[in-house]
Amino acid sequence: MSFSKKRLNSLITQHLSYYESDEKGDFDRARSYYRGDFWENAQRGAKAGDARLNSAFAQKNLIFAITETAISSLLGPNPQVGAMPQTPESQEMAGGVNGLMSWAFRQTNMRRRSALGLMDAVLCKRGIFKTSWDAKADAPVVSNPNTSSVFFDLSVRDNDDIRYWIQACPLTPAAYRKKIKEGRYKHHADITAEAFPTWLRDDVQRTAMNKFTGVDKRILVYEYYDRETGDVIHYHKDTNHVLFRGSLDYIPYSMFSLNHSGVDCTGISEVQLVLDQQTNINQLLTLWKRVVYLNVPKILYDAGQINSADLDKAMAADMGSFIPVDAEGTEGLRNFGALFYAMPMPGVPDAVIQFISRLESDAAFQSALAEAARGQVSGAKTATEMTIIDAQLRTRLATREGNLHTAVEDVGAKMFYLMQRYMQKPKLVRLAGSELFSHIGIHQLKQLRMDFEMVAYNPLRKNPAVLLETLQALTPLLLSAPNIDKFKLFEELIKGIGLPNRIVIPEAQARKAQTDAQAAAQAAALEASKGGAAVKEKPSDAQAAANGAPPDVPPEMLNQVRSMAAKQGRPAPM
Numbered sequence: 001m002s003f004s005k006k007r008l009n010s011l012i013t014q015h016l017s018y019y020e021s022d023e024k025g026d027f028d029r030a031r032s033y034y035r036g037d038f039w040e041n042a043q044r045g046a047k048a049g050d051a052r053l054n055s056a057f058a059q060k061n062l063i064f065a066i067t068e069t070a071i072s073s074l075l076g077p078n079p080q081v082g083a084m085p086q087t088p089e090s091q092e093m094a095g096g097v098n099g100l101m102s103w104a105f106r107q108t109n110m111r112r113r114s115a116l117g118l119m120d121a122v123l124c125k126r127g128i129f130k131t132s133w134d135a136k137a138d139a140p141v142v143s144n145p146n147t148s149s150v151f152f153d154l155s156v157r158d159n160d161d162i163r164y165w166i167q168a169c170p171l172t173p174a175a176y177r178k179k180i181k182e183g184r185y186k187h188h189a190d191i192t193a194e195a196f197p198t199w200l201r202d203d204v205q206r207t208a209m210n211k212f213t214g215v216d217k218r219i220l221v222y223e224y225y226d227r228e229t230g231d232v233i234h235y236h237k238d239t240n241h242v243l244f245r246g247s248l249d250y251i252p253y254s255m256f257s258l259n260h261s262g263v264d265c266t267g268i269s270e271v272q273l274v275l276d277q278q279t280n281i282n283q284l285l286t287l288w289k290r291v292v293y294l295n296v297p298k299i300l301y302d303a304g305q306i307n308s309a310d311l312d313k314a315m316a317a318d319m320g321s322f323i324p325v326d327a328e329g330t331e332g333l334r335n336f337g338a339l340f341y342a343m344p345m346p347g348v349p350d351a352v353i354q355f356i357s358r359l360e361s362d363a364a365f366q367s368a369l370a371e372a373a374r375g376q377v378s379g380a381k382t383a384t385e386m387t388i389i390d391a392q393l394r395t396r397l398a399t400r401e402g403n404l405h406t407a408v409e410d411v412g413a414k415m416f417y418l419m420q421r422y423m424q425k426p427k428l429v430r431l432a433g434s435e436l437f438s439h440i441g442i443h444q445l446k447q448l449r450m451d452f453e454m455v456a457y458n459p460l461r462k463n464p465a466v467l468l469e470t471l472q473a474l475t476p477l478l479l480s481a482p483n484i485d486k487f488k489l490f491e492e493l494i495k496g497i498g499l500p501n502r503i504v505i506p507e508a509q510a511r512k513a514q515t516d517a518q519a520a521a522q523a524a525a526l527e528a529s530k531g532g533a534a535v536k537e538k539p540s541d542a543q544a545a546a547n548g549a550p551p552d553v554p555p556e557m558l559n560q561v562r563s564m565a566a567k568q569g570r571p572a573p574m
Contacts (some may be wrong), residue, residue: 003231005240012166012222012237015151020199023125023266027148028202030123030271033063038282058285062278062360066270066369067122070258071115073369074401079114079454080105081412086449093448096440097416099429101452104415108142114408116144121258121404122369124148125267129254129407130167131414133422140415148200150253154264162265165225165253170196170218185243191236193217225251250414256407258369258400270369277363281356288352301340369400405454412452420445487511 032038039057083098085091117127124147134141151166171179173193179185196218221243224233234244257267271278301311314323419442426441478484487510 003226003229003233003245005235005242008222008224008233008235009237009240011164012151012235015166016199018154019148019151024148024199026269026272027124029275030063030269031202033061033271033278034067034119034123036061036064039286058289059282060285062274062281062363063123063271066274066367067119070118070122070270070369070400073397074404075111075114075118076455077111078105079110079408081409081452082455084451084453086451090448090450093444095431095434096429096438096444097448097450098432099438100419100427100440100445101412101416102432103427103429104140104419105412107137107139108415110142110408110411113142113144114404117256117407118404120144120147121256121267122270125269125272126255126257126265127404127407129411130252131254131411131418132252133418135422138422138424140418142411142415145253146200150255152253152255152265154266157260157264159255159265162251163227165227165251167223167253168197168200169221169223170200171221172218176219176221179243185234186241188236188239188241188243190239191219191241193219194238225253227251250417252414254407254410254414256403258403270367273367274363277359277366281359284352284356284359288356291352299340369397409452409454413450416445416450416452420448 036059038059038061081101083090083094083101085094090097113129117129119127121127126147128145128147128150130143130145132141132143133139145167149168151168153161153163153165156162176185176191176193180187194217196216197220220237222235222237224231224235225248226232230247230249232244232246232248233242235242255265257265258270259268259273261268317323423442423445426439428437429440430437475489478489479486
């Protein structure tokens with residue numbers, strides 16, 4: 001379809017209308033709930049002087065827990081993609097490409113980018129990455145556009161089929177003038193800066209930014225990308241001016257949702273799945289808190305017998321204080337209790353507590369992330385049980401994890417494509433799977449054909465307790481195998497315990513110590529055969545394995561491991 005300013009203007013108008021009527025309210029509420037602003041409007045509506053009522057609002061922030069759980073459980077500490085060569089020539093360069101991709105992911109801080117994308121997907125249906133090239137840095141750059149600012153084709157069900165993308169970009173006047181100076185934008189005298197668009201701000205931002213409306217002005221430019229034609233248009237809607245027109249043979253956006261809507265690519269957020277439960281939990285907690293406040297004893301007194309000044313003096317006195325009482329004789333003191341009466345107070349119904357627990361269970365049933373946020377693995381007694389429970393939970397998380405991985409893989413593919421086309425200087429990278437470094441230049445990349453696959457992360461696989469338990473269970477079997485390096489096995493046991501690598505002496509030194517010990521033992525045995533002192537029999541390999549340590553390990557090394565493990569409160573080989 002040929003480009004038309006009228007069509008683009010109409011398209012933007014329709015998307016703005018859809019966003020403001022169907023999505024903005026949900027996005028604003030989700031973001032405010034994440035921040036803990038559940039009762040902001042209600043508190044503002046309460047009487048200004050009623051501090052007690054304002055303090056009686058209660059909340060349990062399930063939304064924050066779900067969001068943070070998504071980031072910690074679906075995203076590893078260092079997200080990475082692995083190269084999948086498609087040709088023999090590409091296979092030879094796989095190690096270098098993996099090293100280059102590790103460099104690129106560090107350059108773009110993909111850990112932070114992925115965390116922000118996950119936060120957007122949990123709260124606002126979808127996370128978005130935008131991959132482009134920074135010529136000055138000679139490196140790819142990845143950003144997270146505001147979910148509210150990106151529009152796309154709603155007629156398809158799969159992200160790969162989206163025909164066009166539109167991004168609203170509020171440029172500062174300085175950034176706009178820079179693009180004109182660089183020759184990227186045409187100059188139009190009638191384009192002026194306006195107040196930051198209100199529809200791009202949530203309620204909190206609006207309140208804060210209203211204070212800067214006189215100075216924080218922007219020029220709103222819409223970037224339009226057409227997959228079918230390859231057109232790239234930068235358009236100023238208010239004046240109907242095209243600022244830039246070019247072509248691009250790739251789409252910079254990679255989008256994912258944790259849950260498919262079943263209709264289009266808009267997605268369903270985890271917040272939407274548990275929103276009713278979240279609201280009801282907070283309402284019940286508030287009711288519970290107010291009932292507790294009502295149960296604070298209220299005392300009636302006879303104002304005709306006790307003046308308010310004396311009563312205030314008594315209420316303000318410290319515990320154990322002596323308070324003078326104006327009563328006539330012993331009989332007056334005896335009747336003093338009749339002047340006060342404690343009002344009967346209602347109790348807190350147990351059904352409220354049970355209902356709150358039921359709502360949390362319902363939320364966990366609907367959302368795997370809510371289940372994880374409730375800490376379902378906390379009841380496990382052993383590392384093996386933790387592994388089983390984690391596997392069950394990850395079955396529910398698998399689709400969500402896969403959606404994130406697909407988007408990150410797409411980002412990796414776009415990074416590699418841009419480096420193949422635009423990289424100017426070779427990059428010094430560490431070759432994957434080795435200690436070697438190499439310079440990788442564009443001439444080595446041009447003919448390569450690579451796909452990319454996300455390296456999955458499982459936190460329990462990295463759990464020292466799980467690793468140690470597994471190693472301990474398998475050690476006797478491994479020691480019986482003739483092709484197992486016992487020193488390497490012992491190193492892995494040390495890693496599983498969590499001890500620092502520096503306690504392990506170099507392998508050559510360890511083998512020399514072993515050889516020296518064997519020679520000394522032989523010399524001692526020879527001496528004993530000649531009538532010398534008796535020599536303590538060296539334990540067999542089977543005995544050593546039964547004790548949790550590989551045979552032929554120097555005793556001083558084993559004792560050092562035991563000592564270090566004991567200091568850390570960790571189990572160690574016996």
